[in-house]
Amino acid sequence: MRFDIVRRRKWFFLLSGAITVAGLIVTLVFGLNLGTDFKAGSRVQVQFTQTFHTSAIAGAFAKANLPLGASAITTAGTQNSMAVIRLGYELNAQQENTLNHILKSSFPGYVGTQYDSVSPIIAQEQSQTAVWAIVFASIGIVVYVALRFEYRFAIAGIIALLHDAFIVISVFALLRIPVDLPFIAAVLTIVGYSINDTIVIFDRIRENLKGAKLKSLADLEQLVDHSLWQTMTRSINTVLTVLFAAIMLYFFGGDPIHNFCFALLVGLISGAYSSIFIASPIWVVWRSRSLRREQKAA
Amino acid sequence: MIKWGRFTTWILIVIIIFGLTFSVGPKLFSKIPLGLDLQGGFDVLYQIGNGQNITAADLNSTISALTNRVNTLGVADPLIEVDNGNRVRVELAGVFNQTSARQFLSAEANLQFKSASGKVLMTGKDLMNNAAYESDPTYGYPDVSLQFKNPALLASVTKAYLGKPMEIWLNGKMIQNATIQSVITNGKAVISNMPSVQYAINLANLLNAGALPLPLHELSSSSVGPTLGRAALHATLLAGALAILLIFLFMLFMYRIAGLVAVIALVAYSLLLLGVFAGFPITLTLTGLAALVLGIGMAVDANIITYERIKDELRNGKSLQSSVVSGQRKALRTILDSNVTTLIAGIVMYGYGTGSVRGFAVALIASIIVSLITAVFLSRSLLMLLTRTNLIKNPWLYGARTKEVAKR
Secondary structure (H helix, E strand, C coil), X not given: CCCCCCCXXXXXXXXHHHHHHHHHHHHHHHCCCECHHHHCEEEEEEEECCCCCHHHHHHHHHHCCCCCCCCCEEEECCCCCEEEEEECCCCCHHHHHHHXXXXXXXXXXXXXXXXXXXXXXXXXXXXXXXXXXXXHHHHHHHHHHHHHCCHHHHHXXXXXXXXXXXXXXXXXXXXCCCECHHHHHHHHHHHHHCHHHHHHHHXXXXXXXXXXXCCCHHHHHHHHHHHHHHCHHHHHHHHHHHHHHHHHHHHHCCHHHHHHHHHHHHHHHHHHHHHHHHHHHHHHHHHHHHHHHHHHHC | CCCHHHHHHHHHHHHHHHHHHHHHHHHHHHHXXXXXXXXXXXXXXXXXXXXXXXXXXXXXXXXXXXXXXXXXXXXXXXXXXXXXXXXXXXXXECCCCHHHHHHHHHCCCCEEEEECCCCEEEXXXXXXXXXXXXXXXXXXXXXXXXXXXXXXXXXXXXXXXXXXXXEEEECCEEEEEEECCCCCCCCEEEECCCCCHHHHHHHXXXXXXXXXXXXXXXXXXXXXXXXXXXXXXXXXXXXXXXXXXXHHHHHHHHHHHHHXXXXXXXXXXXXXXXXXXXXXXXXXXXXXXXXXXXXXXXXXXXXXXXXXXHHHHHHCCCCHHHHHHHHHHHHHHHHHHXXXXXXXXXXXXXXXXXXXXXXXXXXXXXXXXXXHHHHHHHHHHHHHHHHHCCXXXXXXXXXXXXXXXXXX
16 A cells, blocks of 8 residues: 555645744744844854863953854854854954964864954845845746746745745754855755756656546546655655765764755755655645636536 | 677776776866865955945056055965956965955055145156165165156156155155255165064065055955865865765665666766866865765766666566666656756856855856766766676666566
């Protein structure tokens, strides 16, 4: 017996709906933890060879005469060996230099520092650009899928996509992880990549539709379910290989891209789920409506 | 009948791919320019002026002053580009003193020679670019020697103001006030009594590089210490190696001999990508490196889609040979469709992003295009050639299940 995905679609819609609503509430209540790229100020990322004490970092900043806001220091990286400090003001070259000297002399395991400073005007531009980039990428993909398949496939695919992007955003809002420019790159990658599996499935549905005589909703459900199971191995395997890469990058890759890889991981898993359990069932619901209309007309 | 000739060709192709990768690969990698997040450096975006209209002449002289200044610093492969009409981005990668470089780049160097009544008689523009530090012959303090382009100008000014004071102003501050003792006809002058030797050298360099027509204000900056960049590079390379290993094992386990073909195609993919990055050359950033690692996972997707399609054909009762032919043909369209969407996302990212986002986008686009060549065309031909040797008769070796094999 095969697990019937399409007939159980209500449960999956309910699950995804619940996650989306929960994510919406979390994002609205807490808001995204906007990072330096979108909020102006400076971000200081200090890499050590081992874990460190937050109080020692605060001490170094005090010594450099740089005031810190509340909860400005967070730890990051695979071994929690990176300190990320966010400042509401922009550091100049001289201040960076002073801080470098203090950090170097007070921490034996000091590796190096990355400074990113963004002025308010650039922060505002970058926020707008990020939103437009996601909008344009989505439109581009809808148009392409609509041209290659039909509009119903395109819209069903894009709903699944936005669902994935939304889950990543919600997770970042919930865990209070700062959202910076690389995060946008991760979301765009998910938008571009997770539709791949959806396309493979849609392609199979389209192929099976050729010559198929659909008399009822049950026929349609069965055809789509059959297509889903025919493509199941490749849906899983294609995501697995990319997931392998993302997992390795998350655990062993450079600490500055740790959060970026986390966004990718969440998005890839969500994308694999939504390709199978959301995109095609949405198409079934939509297609069945026009099926009923066709039957009434006949 | 087994076609040994075809098999020999196959083996030769594989040997060439591996041989080239291990011999040329490391050399190509060392030629790829690394972004500042991998080798250290800084990236500063300046606003030119204080909001006034920027003319093309202002822009050009700003760029040329910055280029001269960067050349004075001796940093290799600088990037200086206009952004949005009234901004300029400077990116310097490598090991150098970042603090002094950043201060040097945007330092003002407006030199003016004024009369006591405040009239500007000559400026830094009238100087040749051979200002130099020298030690004062009598007192030993640091001086900067200057040479005027037109000695006649200096001669006429010194003649007109003979016996009167002349002031030298730098960036709106008077740094010298001396009485003109004689008419200077050789075009040489000296700014004497500088605070330090370093100051004198710096000033000479700035005067030679030319003054900025308008002040520069930092809008955004990113600076990475060199050791930090190297640590990130090594960590990400290790992650990449582990990912490749895991993907190799997975493909071999799932698709056996066909998986081996995918692995060979992946090796060629890596070599080709190194060639593309070294050839253009494209700067590799940390996020770009992450994109290449992800790209390996995406490149085998084409193989997986093809092999699953071949399994479908086998299940439909086709022979191994015709399954491979029709499976590959039918999979191609799906592969192209799914790659185009990722390509769209990559192009949008490139168009809208800067720095790390753009580095990621470039690597993503390059890896998709290269993977289409290797994972589709190369592994197609390799699998086809291997199948036509008639060496492999058992569909299990192409990833089919034993149950399906037993049916035949």
